[in-house]
Amino acid sequence: MVNKLEIDGLTHTFDGQNRVHVLDDLSLHVAEGEFVTLLGPSGSGKSTIFNLIGGLFRPDAGDILIEGERVNGQRGHISYLPQQDSLLPWRTIEDNVVLVQEITGKVDKTAAREWLERAGLGGYASSYPDVLSGGMRQRVAFIRSLLSPQPLMLLDEPFGALDELTRLDMQDWLLRIWEMDRRSVLFITHSIEEALYMSDRILILSDKPARIAREIEVPFARPRHHDITLEDTFNQLKREIYQMLKVGNEND
Known part of the structure; x- marks a missing residue:
């Protein structure tokens, strides 16, 4: 089966007064009906990845394929929720x-x-x-x-501006609605707990120039309820991911 999204060797640099190498040989995929989350430090290039997938600009190197079609620099192939x-x-x-x-x-x-x-x-x-x-x-x-x-949805921190109780309610609501449609999703969040609760897989980005530092398969069955956030496995994974992000920042 062809992945809904396939990114291979994506590299991008912003040229200007201060040249910034944002992405370096980054590769990832999102399968049919899969919910994948990008998690990483602020400024690690998450939004740049979305902009490249959405065709707002072209990568310096690498390929972006949606349903097997190369879409570098092309717009109109994704559904986007900011x-x-x-x-x-x-x-x-x-x-x-x-x-x-x-x-x-x-x-x-x-x-x-x-x-x-x-x-x-x-x-x-x-x-x-x-x-x-x-x-x-x-x-x-x-x-x-x-x-x-479009067959692929990009969700860019859609709950970031909401208060905590509304955010938790929206997580449950979105998952219920998503279960009815099962569109392929690439999701950005800064919340480790949100990433674990929502996702099938979590991709942890390094700091700039970003690449995928770790990939985590989330072990919890669907449909999900917030009770899983109290489970030992959930909290152990949360601590492990926190340490990965902390070590990544200290090494930069």
């Missing part, structure tokens, strides 16, 4: 959800309403974003990403 929900305040919730579909020319408002109902937002389809809480807005943004036709 930290901020980016909802348009002048459009209703339903119209925000179908925005990407409008761009692709294949609007399905029936599917939009069905997903809003599943997300507990059916009563807000005709409302505007300013009446929603932060967590509700992120739900709308995630449904919009799910309804995009």
Whole structure:
């Protein structure tokens, strides 16, 4: 089976007043229906990886393949959910959800309403974003990403701006909704606990120039509940990952 995402030997340097070698021979993959998380120090190149996958600029070397097709420098092959929900305040919730579909020319408002109902937002389809809480807005943004036709979703710290209780609730909600669709996901977070709770695999980045320093298979069955965060295995893995990140920083 062809991986949804395959990155091989990705290298990138930003040229300017201060030349920064960000990525060095980085390789990774995301399989069909897999939830993979990138975890690493601030400034290690996680967002650069997303920008390269999304085609915002081309790598200096290496290949990016989505469903076996080389997409270096090409846009339109991924669905993207940023930290901020980016909802348009002048459009209703339903119209925000179908925005990407409008761009692709294949609007399905029936599917939009069905997903809003599943997300507990059916009563807000005709409302505007300013009446929603932060967590509700992120739900709308995630449904919009799910309804995009692309086979790969990039989630860039989508819960980073939420308070802790809302963040925990959104983790559970996203996993429940994701289980219905099982889109391939590459996820960025700074939280070790979030990475362990959400992921099938965790890829730990070194500091710049970044490459994959470690890969961790997460051993917990799905569906998941926050009770697993109290298990000895969970907390042992959390300590091990913390030490990996700490040692990596001390060695730089």
